[in-house]
Amino acid sequence: MELQTGAQLLWQQYRALTMKNAILTWRHKRSAFLKLFSSLFFIFLIFCIDKAARSRAGSAYDNVDNPEALIAPPIPPCEEKFFVKVPCFDFVWSGNGSNRVGQIVKGIMENNPGRVIPPEKVISFTTPDEVDAWLGSNQLRCPGALHFVERKPTIISYGIQTNSTPVAKRGKYEDPTFKFQVPLQIAAEREIARSLIGDPKFSWVVGLKEFAHPATEIFSVIGTAGPTFFLAIAMFGFVFQISSLVTEKELKLRQAMSIMGLYESAFWLSWLMWEALLTLLSALFTVLFGMMFQFDFFLHNSFPILFLVFFLFQLNMLGFAFMISTFISKSSSATTFGFSIFIIGFLTQLVTTFGFPYEKNFSRTYRIIWSFFPPNLLAKALDLLGKATATSQDKGISWQRRGECTADDTDCVITIDNIYKWLISTFFLWILLAIYLDNIIPNSNGVRKSIFYFLKPSYWTGNGGDKEEEGSLCSCIDPIPTPDDVTPDDEDVVAEETVVKQQTAQDATDLNVAVQMRGLTKTYPGAMNIGCCKCRKTPPYHAVKGIWLNLEKNQLFCLLGPNGAGKTTAINCLTGITPVTSGDALIYGHSIRNCVGMSNIRKMIGVCPQFDVLWDALSAREHLHLFASIKGLPPSTIKSVTEKSLAEVKLETAAQVRAGSYSGGMKRRLSVAIALIGDPKLVFLDEPTTGMDPINRRHVWDIIEDAKRGRAIVLTTHSMEEADILSDRIAIMAKGRLRCIGTSIRLKSKFGSGYITNVSFAGNTPGQSPNTNEASSETQIRLVKQFFRDRLQVEPKEENQAFLTYVIPHEKEGLLADFFAELQDREEEFRISDIQLGLTTLEEVFLNIARQAELESSTAEGNLVTLRLTSGAAIQVPKGARFIGIPGTQTSENPRGLMVEVYWEQDDIGDLCISGHSMETPIPTNVQPMVNASATRRGILGGTATPVGLVLDPNQILNAH
Numbered sequence: 001m002e003l004q005t006g007a008q009l010l011w012q013q014y015r016a017l018t019m020k021n022a023i024l025t026w027r028h029k030r031s032a033f034l035k036l037f038s039s040l041f042f043i044f045l046i047f048c049i050d051k052a053a054r055s056r057a058g059s060a061y062d063n064v065d066n067p068e069a070l071i072a073p074p075i076p077p078c079e080e081k082f083f084v085k086v087p088c089f090d091f092v093w094s095g096n097g098s099n100r101v102g103q104i105v106k107g108i109m110e111n112n113p114g115r116v117i118p119p120e121k122v123i124s125f126t127t128p129d130e131v132d133a134w135l136g137s138n139q140l141r142c143p144g145a146l147h148f149v150e151r152k153p154t155i156i157s158y159g160i161q162t163n164s165t166p167v168a169k170r171g172k173y174e175d176p177t178f179k180f181q182v183p184l185q186i187a188a189e190r191e192i193a194r195s196l197i198g199d200p201k202f203s204w205v206v207g208l209k210e211f212a213h214p215a216t217e218i219f220s221v222i223g224t225a226g227p228t229f230f231l232a233i234a235m236f237g238f239v240f241q242i243s244s245l246v247t248e249k250e251l252k253l254r255q256a257m258s259i260m261g262l263y264e265s266a267f268w269l270s271w272l273m274w275e276a277l278l279t280l281l282s283a284l285f286t287v288l289f290g291m292m293f294q295f296d297f298f299l300h301n302s303f304p305i306l307f308l309v310f311f312l313f314q315l316n317m318l319g320f321a322f323m324i325s326t327f328i329s330k331s332s333s334a335t336t337f338g339f340s341i342f343i344i345g346f347l348t349q350l351v352t353t354f355g356f357p358y359e360k361n362f363s364r365t366y367r368i369i370w371s372f373f374p375p376n377l378l379a380k381a382l383d384l385l386g387k388a389t390a391t392s393q394d395k396g397i398s399w400q401r402r403g404e405c406t407a408d409d410t411d412c413v414i415t416i417d418n419i420y421k422w423l424i425s426t427f428f429l430w431i432l433l434a435i436y437l438d439n440i441i442p443n444s445n446g447v448r449k450s451i452f453y454f455l456k457p458s459y460w461t462g463n464g465g466d467k468e469e470e471g472s473l474c475s476c477i478d479p480i481p482t483p484d485d486v487t488p489d490d491e492d493v494v495a496e497e498t499v500v501k502q503q504t505a506q507d508a509t510d511l512n513v514a515v516q517m518r519g520l521t522k523t524y525p526g527a528m529n530i531g532c533c534k535c536r537k538t539p540p541y542h543a544v545k546g547i548w549l550n551l552e553k554n555q556l557f558c559l560l561g562p563n564g565a566g567k568t569t570a571i572n573c574l575t576g577i578t579p580v581t582s583g584d585a586l587i588y589g590h591s592i593r594n595c596v597g598m599s600n601i602r603k604m605i606g607v608c609p610q611f612d613v614l615w616d617a618l619s620a621r622e623h624l625h626l627f628a629s630i631k632g633l634p635p636s637t638i639k640s641v642t643e644k645s646l647a648e649v650k651l652e653t654a655a656q657v658r659a660g661s662y663s664g665g666m667k668r669r670l671s672v673a674i675a676l677i678g679d680p681k682l683v684f685l686d687e688p689t690t691g692m693d694p695i696n697r698r699h700v701w702d703i704i705e706d707a708k709r710g711r712a713i714v715l716t717t718h719s720m721e722e723a724d725i726l727s728d729r730i731a732i733m734a735k736g737r738l739r740c741i742g743t744s745i746r747l748k749s750k751f752g753s754g755y756i757t758n759v760s761f762a763g764n765t766p767g768q769s770p771n772t773n774e775a776s777s778e779t780q781i782r783l784v785k786q787f788f789r790d791r792l793q794v795e796p797k798e799e800n801q802a803f804l805t806y807v808i809p810h811e812k813e814g815l816l817a818d819f820f821a822e823l824q825d826r827e828e829e830f831r832i833s834d835i836q837l838g839l840t841t842l843e844e845v846f847l848n849i850a851r852q853a854e855l856e857s858s859t860a861e862g863n864l865v866t867l868r869l870t871s872g873a874a875i876q877v878p879k880g881a882r883f884i885g886i887p888g889t890q891t892s893e894n895p896r897g898l899m900v901e902v903y904w905e906q907d908d909i910g911d912l913c914i915s916g917h918s919m920e921t922p923i924p925t926n927v928q929p930m931v932n933a934s935a936t937r938r939g940i941l942g943g944t945a946t947p948v949g950l951v952l953d954p955n956q957i958l959n960a961h
């Protein structure tokens with residue numbers, strides 16, 4: 001099938017990724033809702049703040065063109081005074097020695113507009129001094145005092161006392177002059193006039209009216225409180241964006257897509273365009289909600305001006321999120337980062353609203369630095385737009401006036417137009433930085449590009465200059481040492497090496513070869529990480545130590561090895577996830593060291609990684625559709641290929657269900673289907689059946705068996721059964737080296753301990769008592785054991801009343817034909833019901849090889865594990881040692897002491913561990929212990945009292961037997 005390339009592929013990938021982003025947005029409805037509509041809630045809050053502020057501020061924030069008159073204001077009840085103590089009095093007065101004054105005060109109380117003042121709310125005194133004395137000892141109990149003096153029958157004078165200091169309570173101001181003094185004054189003058197004229201109905205109307213005036217205070221709730229609230233709106237998108245980007249990195253989804261041939265540009269563009277669309281809608285809704293709440297800010301400033309401010313700010317924050325995401329490796333940190341940015345933004349916005357640094361008395365440098373942080377630009381923009389609509393006289397900023405300062409703003413140093421320019425240019429800066437940092441900050445495999453990668457012409461032309469480096473930016477990497485050149489022990493590995501080396505030297509291409517590894521070596525560099533408090537130096541680690549190997553087309557090649565053998569590293573090198581340290585590999589003739597070669601390789605490989613790399617929110621069909629598009633399958637075929645893949649892995653019924661709810665087996669099947677999509681010529685399956693139940697495992701085996709036709713498959717597994725059933729050729733790796741290679745039969749016959757035979761005995765004879773039966777079966781077993789001992793000198797490996805199991809070494813192969821012929825002839829005599837003979841299992845081969853490799857390294861490094869003997873004693877043995885001499889067991893009868901054979905197995909995670917040991921037997925006389933100095937030393941230096949066992953040479957032991 002012809003795959004898409006170039007611009008067509010870029011467009012196809014972009015569309016598929018955008019579709020993926022759209023589906024993820026749709027499936028994560030809550031976050032999408034918050035992104036789009038959170039502005040409604042925040043604008044409502046701003047609306048409430050505005051209402052509260054305006055209700056307190058009187059006419060100061062408004063233009064007063066036609067002030068209303070306040071006619072004959074009444075003396076208010078004293079309880080209305082701020083900070084009054086009850087019981088209180090509406091007023092006190094002096095002059096009660098005059099009957100006429102008494103009548104005047106009575107008139108004041110009775111004629112108070114709207115409310116007759118009761119007598120208990122008024123106190124009278126004779127002289128002003130008495131009033132002062134009372135006021136002094138009864139503070140805050142009365143807002144004012146009147147002092148009357150009847151000088152002559154035609155002259156009555158009066159004076160007023162109030163506390164003239166305005167006081168504030170909960171943001172409201174109380175002016176005692178207008179509230180208490182003027183009403184008292186009007187009432188006193190009215191009643192004095194009536195008394196002097198002698199007409200109690202004499203009309204005395206006094207009105208009060210403030211001056212017409214423009215708003216004395218400029219207040220825009222959006223300019224003041226808006227920056228924080230609109231920053232909060234943007235933070236939703238900011239946090240979700242970081243979280244999405246980091247999740248794809250953390251779950252290695254991006255790596256999986258890159259292996260499939262994803263263009264970096266398609267990845268960034270798809271996120272950018274989709275999020276820009278959401279941002280555009282969010283900005284639109286913000287302005288519409290603002291208009292809905294009838295804010296002058298939104299009604300009087302021009303719509304495009306407002307829309308662009310919110311859109312460009314949120315877009316800028318998006319770019320900022322892209323850049324920040326390159327520093328984060330855990331999606332759970334997204335909220336922490338978002339919160340920190342919000343707090344910092346809140347504080348710097350506060351500083352901005354106080355005028356820093358967008359005024360003439362601050363230097364330009366401050367302004368430039370300050371403007372790099374997007375929340376500051378938002379604060380300034382809202383301040384400008386807010387001031388432009390602060391009073392009803394202000395008509396807002398029109399599109400034409402976006403580059404002008406308002407006439408009364410003499411301190412203007414930045415306009416809305418400048419802010420647009422800043423927001424646009426810093427947005428591109430963030431995006432470029434995001435792409436750059438993404439390349440130079442080490443990914444989860446510790447791989448990065450050089451700091452100046454973009455300066456190399458080859459990066460732009462794509463001709464092999466895209467070299468990757470390892471280690472963090474701040475670590476000083478020591479020169480990487482090359483692993484020792486060790487000649488393999490196994491002749492088949494040597495033969496394979498020789499062939500590949502010859503082909504390499506002649507530059508010959510074998511058309512049957514899919515993958516040729518030419519001394520593939522991977523060393524993870526040791527690094528000196530300089531932290532604040534300590535330096536940490538890690539040594540280099542040789543994970544793959546020079547592999548020379550041909551993998552043929554149309555074959556399934558199985559790579560076995562214990563944990564840490566280097567299998568995944570080898571696959572990672574072949575798939576371009578991690579760069580090789582030295583050597584090379586050709587995949588269908590394309591070198592993995594060359595980036596053009598690698599991009600060709602990506603088109604022909606499929607990878608099923610060790611851990612499922614899937615989006616929880618996407619279904620199997622969506623996954624396959626996405627990966628098929630990334631791979632470059634022609635659009636017309638994607639649907640049919642997807643359906644075919646679903647059928648192959650039996651996921652048709654669950655095709656619409658989200659992968660997050662799949663069982664482990666279903667996820668694995670989907671991963672295998674993804675690896676096989678697009679009919680790749682080479683497929684890497686890294687432990688495809690790990691953690692599966694037997695039924696699912698069988699199913700995946702069937703899929704792999706079918707997939708074998710017409711392509712090369714590299715399989716790694718910890719299941720020997722799987723390797724045995726599926727593989728055409730098997731190699732076992734340990735400690736970074738190939739230890740053996742060949743077909744399953746070849747490995748079993750070469751590395752197995754020999755043949756396994758099972759002898760089963762007939763059941764009890766009816767009619768005989770159980771005791772007689774038991775006795776006779778024991779006799780038969782004894783006889784058979786003696787027969788094996790006499791003819792083959794072997795002891796059973798396992799035994800019970802029903803069967804005996806023997807491992808017969810290869811050396812006895814010549815005796816087997818006669819031996820089994822005789823055993824069969826005497827079947828009746830021995831009461832044998834069945835005899836089975838077979839080669840030892842692949843598991844045993846694997847354990848032998850793994851054990852040997854472990855022994856080599858533990859001998860070198862002194863790694864010891866504790867072996868608990870059935871006698872109760874414990875000894876320390878090097879990992880992987882087979883025959884161990886027990887220290888302190890020398891007696892006159894056994895002068896060399898006793899030994900055991902240690903049985904090893906793989907635990908659940910593939911580590912070698914002790915499963916048991918044989919009976920204690922004397923060490924044969926001609927067997928010498930192997931040198932085990934470092935292990936012994938480690939045991940002694942480790943300060944443990946547990947003795948260290950003596951490692952015995954298995955060949956000597958087997959020959960001695």
Ligand SMILES: Nc1ncnc2c1ncn2[C@@H]1O[C@H](COP(=O)(O)OP(=O)(O)OP(=O)(O)O)[C@@H](O)[C@H]1O
Nearest residue numbers: 445446524541543562563564565566567568569570
């Ligand atoms: N990025 C890395 N930096 C340093 N060492 C690493 C890195 N990745 C892997 N290693 C080491 O390289 C060795 C080989 O690892 P690798 O994952 O290839 O083994 P494996 O054979 O695939 O094991 P498993 O069966 O557990 O998957 C291990 O000891 C591992 O700790």
